[in-house]
Amino acid sequence: MEKMTITIHGYYHDRFMRPGRPPIDRGWRCNRIMNGCGSLLAALMRGNSGLGGIMYLAMGEGLKAWDGSPPRPDPAATGLVREILRRQITAESIVFLDGADQPSSLPTARLQIDFSFSRDDFAAEGVQPVREFGLFGGNSTNDAGSGLLINHVIHPRIDISAGLTLCRTLRLDFSQGLVPRDSAAGHFGGHLPIRCIDGVGDVYGDALNAEGIITLADLAASALHMEIENIPSAKMMEFRAKAGLVLAIEADLSPLAQMADASVSDILKLDAFSHETTGAGRNAAPGRLLRLQEKLTVLQVALDEWELQKLTGRDLLDWI
Numbered sequence: 001m002e003k004m005t006i007t008i009h010g011y012y013h014d015r016f017m018r019p020g021r022p023p024i025d026r027g028w029r030c031n032r033i034m035n036g037c038g039s040l041l042a043a044l045m046r047g048n049s050g051l052g053g054i055m056y057l058a059m060g061e062g063l064k065a066w067d068g069s070p071p072r073p074d075p076a077a078t079g080l081v082r083e084i085l086r087r088q089i090t091a092e093s094i095v096f097l098d099g100a101d102q103p104s105s106l107p108t109a110r111l112q113i114d115f116s117f118s119r120d121d122f123a124a125e126g127v128q129p130v131r132e133f134g135l136f137g138g139n140s141t142n143d144a145g146s147g148l149l150i151n152h153v154i155h156p157r158i159d160i161s162a163g164l165t166l167c168r169t170l171r172l173d174f175s176q177g178l179v180p181r182d183s184a185a186g187h188f189g190g191h192l193p194i195r196c197i198d199g200v201g202d203v204y205g206d207a208l209n210a211e212g213i214i215t216l217a218d219l220a221a222s223a224l225h226m227e228i229e230n231i232p233s234a235k236m237m238e239f240r241a242k243a244g245l246v247l248a249i250e251a252d253l254s255p256l257a258q259m260a261d262a263s264v265s266d267i268l269k270l271d272a273f274s275h276e277t278t279g280a281g282r283n284a285a286p287g288r289l290l291r292l293q294e295k296l297t298v299l300q301v302a303l304d305e306w307e308l309q310k311l312t313g314r315d316l317l318d319w320i
Contacts, residue, residue, distance in 0.1 A: 008033045009173040010151045014158075016212035017165040024212040029155075029191065031170075032073045036148035040138050054094060055140040055147060057115060057170075059085045062131030062154060068195050069310055070131065073152040079145040080132050080152070085122060086142055089113060089135075097171070109174040117166045128160040135170065156193040156214040164212065189246040190217030196307045197242050199235070207231050208239075216243040242302035251295035255288050256313035264316065265308040268293055268300065 010031040016024040043051050060080035062070075095103050097110040122128040132154045140147020151172075160166060194213055195205040207230050213219050220243050228236065259267055270289065296316075299308060 008037060009175075011171045011173070012153060013169040013171075015167040017167060018163050018212075024218060026215065026218055027190070029153075031151045031153040032075060033151050034073070034077065034134075034149045035075050036078060036138075037150040040148045040150065043138065051138045052140070053091075054089055054111075054113070054135050054137050054150065054172075056136045056142070057087050057089060057113070058083050058134050058136060058144070059117070059130050060132040060134075061129055062157075066131055066154065067157050068193055069307075070154045070156055070193070073132075073154050077152060078149050080134055080149075082132075083144040084124070084128075084130070085117075086136075086144060087115065087121075088142065111172045113170045115168045115170075117160065117168070119160050119162050119164065122160060129157050130160060131155060131157050133168075156191075157209065158212075158214060159209055161210070189249065190215060190220075192216045192246070192303075192307075194219055194239075194243075196303050197239050198302060198304045199242075200239060200304075204231055204235065204239075216246055219243045220247055245298045245302045249295055249298065251292055252288060253292070253317055255292050256317055260312065260314040260317065262313050263309050264296065264299060264311040264313070265305070267313060268296060268308075 010033050011028050012031050013028045014026040016026075040051070040053075044053065058080055061082045061084045063081060093113060095112045095114075096106065096108045097112050098104040098108055103112075119128065132152065134152040135150040136147035137150055138148035151170075158166065192215060193205075194200055194208050194215060195202070197216070197219075200208070207228050208214075208219070211228055219240055227233065256267075259270075270293070303311075
């Protein structure tokens with residue numbers, strides 16, 4: 001008999017809007033639920049006075065060092081790394097969703113909140129980079145870092161410039177049972193920053209980011225004949241083709257459990273049938289490891305070699 005559990009899942013959906021241009025839709029993506037969420041739920045169930053539920057959304061500049069390879073949030077973290085904006089959330093702005101993703105007048109186990117941000121929302125002048133956001137509750141106030149951190153997302157850099165509107169939708173799902181895989185975000189590798197593609201580099205990467213193309217999934221979803229200043233059309237076709245190769249990967253990733261800390265570059269070099277194989281891959285069935293290597297070989301074509309050396313088996317498991 002299958003055991004039913006209640007697990008909290010978070011998702012977010014970003015869309016970029018510019019006047020006179022088609023919107024860019026980044027699709028649904030997962031976000032990490034923090035330890036503070038469990039603490040807040042327990043306190044609310046106990047009836048602790050002076051605490052609220054979801055009260056603020058905070059956005060952060062994060063660190064420039066994250067560009068190219070954003071880290072995974074630490075579930076024990078209590079705040080953003082570099083918070084720059086906080087917006088209050090009223091109970092009226094939080095919507096219950098039914099099983100068909102439609103607003104419900106009755107309480108359900110699924111919540112949705114919609115936001116929009118433009119350049120005028122930020123205090124600094126010029127282009128404002130953002131790399132992280134999170135929901136706060138409990139005893140949260142308008143002061144940066146206050147309250148219990150409910151979720152935390154570290155994402156590829158988004159440059160909020162004049163004329164750009166970021167439309168962001170957040171969902172929290174407290175449903176009983178397992179969440180279908182189809183409701184999870186994106187495709188294999190869709191979260192990877194665009195600079196991971198071999199040949200993009202900083203110059204082309206900045207030009208793509210300026211158009212709201214931040215990740216491989218963004219590039220794959222962009223208009224086929226989209227023209228970007230300073231990027232030749234042949235290069236755009238090359239980058240789109242490489243992104244498509246990564247997103248199309250379908251593989252049994254279970255052998256990666258035994259080599260989570262090994263780099264992708266090293267995993268691809270392993271001799272699956274060698275009796276001398278030790279360390280990474282030593283417990284993986286040779287046939288399954290070989291089939292996985294064959295599937296992942298396209299990463300050598302599509303991604304920059306430096307990225308292959310930085311990416312690990314654990315990163316690949318986190319891609320889906």
